[in-house]
Each structure stands twice: as structure tokens, then as C-alpha cells.
């Protein structure tokens with residue numbers, strides 16, 4: 221991780237300037253680490269390298285398994301509901317056409333994809349009990365007196381799967397969110413928690429899971445490995461992984477071959493930093 225910080229420091233210093241603002245140079249936006257290095261220049265005693273390393277580790281830990289797991293649950297659900305997969309593919313084809321790869325900024329324009337993400341997070345929230353909260357003072361929750369200093373766990377999974385809150389609660393029906401995409405829908409759906417200790421990565425997660433899932437749907441046709449449905453049992457782990465990892469067949473769609481040149485550009489960017497990946501964790 222320190223090597224990654226050093227790499228960013230070299231890049232950051234090579235741009236010169238005082239480091240203020242969101243842009244380093246030539247219209248390039250600062251990375252998160254470069255933002256922190258700019259703060260370090262102003263307050264070196266607080267924004268130490270150790271703080272930056274730990275900050276990045278928290279983001280990696282909290283953001284990786286949750287987003288990857290949600291994508292895996294979503295694809296599993298789609299494989300078990302091929303008509304939903306077809307509808308999502310049609311939405312992407314109609315909106316984007318066949319000449320370019322889906323982009324993060326398209327997600328807001330793909331309401332059905334958003335419905336699929338909401339419905340996946342409803343059925344399989346990566347933080348089923350959110351994270352433990354503690355009451356800083358005495359309060360009343362749902363008619364119960366909660367003394368100060370009590371640990372409170374919110375069972376989001378139970379709220380999301382409660383037939384009192386949802387019709388056909390255990391059914392995968394993305395259509396139930398039509399017209400509600402991007403809205404919180406009260407406290408019935410809270411896969412990212414709520415309030416000031418709610419997930420700070422929510423917007424990033426929606427964009428990245430949407431982008432990843434959108435790419436998989438746009439570029440490949442998917443099929444189950446056999447006739448049986450994909451196993452949807454939950455395994456043991458903090459971010460509620462699948463009990464059985466997803467296995468599926470995929471076939472590149474004709475549109476994917478056209479888009480290969482764009483994917484190659486992405487690979488080159490990833491490779492620039494690839495030597496660091498084994499050392500990050």
C-alpha cells in the first residue's frame with residue numbers, strides 16, 4: 221500500500237502546482253490518494269502516510285467484497301430469470317446501440333438495470349445486519365426504551381424480506397421498483413443503512429456494480445451450466461457471500477467483438493498499476 225502511495229506522490233509531484241482544487245493538470249482529476257496528499261501538504265501532522273494507508277484499506281475492505289458479491293448475486297438471479305436478463309439486455313441495446321461500450325454515466329439512463337440492482341440488494345443485502353450502532357443517549361425506537369450505550373443491530377435482511385412490507389417478498393421482481401429507481405422508498409429498503417453512519421460508498425457502489433453488471437449483460441449471452449437453477453443459498457461471512465460460487469457459460473455477443481478495442485485501452489490502464497496488486501493487501 222505504501223508503494224501505491226509513493227507512486228501517487230511521484231505522479232502528484234510531477235504535475236507541480238500547489239495541489240489545491242480537484243484537478244491536477246491537463247484536465248486530469250485527482251485520485252483519492254492525491255486528494256489526501258494535497259491535504260497532507262497542508263496538515264502533515266494529521267494526514268500522515270499511515271492515515272492515508274489505513275483510510276485506503278478501510279475503503280478496499282468495505283467496498284470490494286460488498287460490490288463483487290452484489291454483482292455475483294445479481295448475475296445468479298438473472299440466470300435463474302432469463303426473461304429479466306433479456307429485458308435488461310434490450311434496454312442496454314436500445315439506449316446504447318452497438319457501437320460503444322456502456323459507460324458509468326449511462327447507469328442513470330438505464331432504469332431497469334437500476335431496478336435489478338435494487339431488487340438484488342433487497343433480497344441479498346451485502347450488510348444484512350448493517351454494522352453495529354451504539355446509542356449515544358437514551359432514546360425510543362419502535363416504542364422500546366433504549367438506554368444510552370446500547371448496541372443496536374438493524375436486521376435489514378428481515379425488513380427487506382418481510383411479507384408485511386413487500387408483496388411476494390421472496391420473489392425476484394425488479395418491476396416492483398419501476399418509477400422508484402434511485403429513490404430510497406422510506407426505510408423498507410436500506411441496503412446501505414441510513415443517516416450519518418450510512419454507507420459513504422453508496423453512490424460509488426451503485427455506479428460500479430451497475431457498470432460491471434451492465435458490461436457483462438451488454439457483451440455476453442449467459443446460460444446456466446445445467447438445467448438446474450443456480451444455487452441461491454447464502455454462505456457464512458460478513459458480507460453474505462453465496463454458499464456456492466457462481467459458475468455459468470457465457471458467449472461473446474457480436475457487439476462485444478466490435479468493442480474489443482475499447483476494452484484493450486482499459487487493460488493498458490490497469491496494467492500500468494498491475495505490478496502493485498499482489499502487494500496491496
Ligand code: HEM
Nearest residue numbers: 282283286287346347350351412413414417418419421425
Ligand atoms: C454494494 C455495495 C455496498 C453495500 C451493500 C454496502 C453496505 C454498507 C452498509 C450496510 C454499511 C453500514 C451502514 C449502517 O450501519 O448504517 C456500510 C458502511 C460503510 N461502507 Fe459500504 N457498502 C457497499 C459498498 C461500499 C463501497 C464501494 C465503499 C467505499 C469505497 C464503502 C465504504 C463503507 C464505509 C467506509 C462504511 C463505514 C461507514 C461508517 O462507519 O461511518 N461501501 N456499507
